[in-house]
Amino acid sequence: MQSNILLRTIVATLLPFIFMFGWYVLFHGKVSPGGGFQGGAICATALILHALIFGPKKTEQVFSQYALRVIACIGAMIYVATGLVSVAMGGKYLEYNAFFQDSHLAQFVGVMAVEIGVQLTVFAGLTLIFLKLAEQD
């Protein structure tokens, strides 16, 4: 599959758009269907597509397995830290209203932080599973 010029060209053109769509689904998830989980999955498909067409080794030059492990952990840590910050600011765990006086702004910030955490974990986690499966020969 790695020598097919059609696939390579199409995938190379489509990749940035798929990736961007993943982040669109995240940031637009408040209004349209979607959110961190769906966005992360779409971003992971983009990277997996790259690995399928160009080979996992090429993909790991951009996102090494170590980097993906770090990203996955950072995502989960963002989520946990959001809860801890709300505790530190006098609320309950994951009570976003403790962030600001304006409850709508506080909800926005809290939901966004949490969703970004989910996005990073799902993206890195799913890609990691594929890269690990792909190196079994």
Next chain:
Amino acid sequence: MLSLESFGNIVEELSLCALWLIVICVAAGTIFSRHLLKSLAYLAIFSLVSACLYLSMQAPDVAITEAAIGAAISTIFFLAAIRSVGEKEETPRKHIFVALLIVGGFTLTMLSTIVDMPAYGDKNSPANTGSSKSYVEESYQQTAIPNVVTSVLASYRGFDTLGETLVILAAAFSVLLILPSRKEESDAV
């Protein structure tokens, strides 16, 4: 004289029936095919058609997840797994009558509960009169997030989503731990 609206309704009902029929056929194909790659293709179609059905039930969030996770990513995971396992199903199928008896009994039990289920879209059903009513009515005033699904997932039910995220993390790291890494193999050789 058939009005345009009722004609549209009939077409919608028929296409939904066709989708359900495809789902059932494809599910049967997944089970009965002895070739793992064919099973996998059936499974991918199953997920894709399920995504359409979720969309018809006004659940676009679930549909996106099903299309991305079910149809795309899990298919690729299975593909990668089949590559190292082999394409043919090798274990012979024994005790098929015992299995049929158990599955048949279970199916009958499940079917018997259908009688007590509320009608599809019933506004008096427990699912629509419980806490979901207050979410739908109050979530926009409380959070200013138009998509109720997002506000419920990330705000009201933040603990559950935290658990979900940690499950994904745990799944990824278990795969990393279980499967041998490239370095260890080269050391062994």
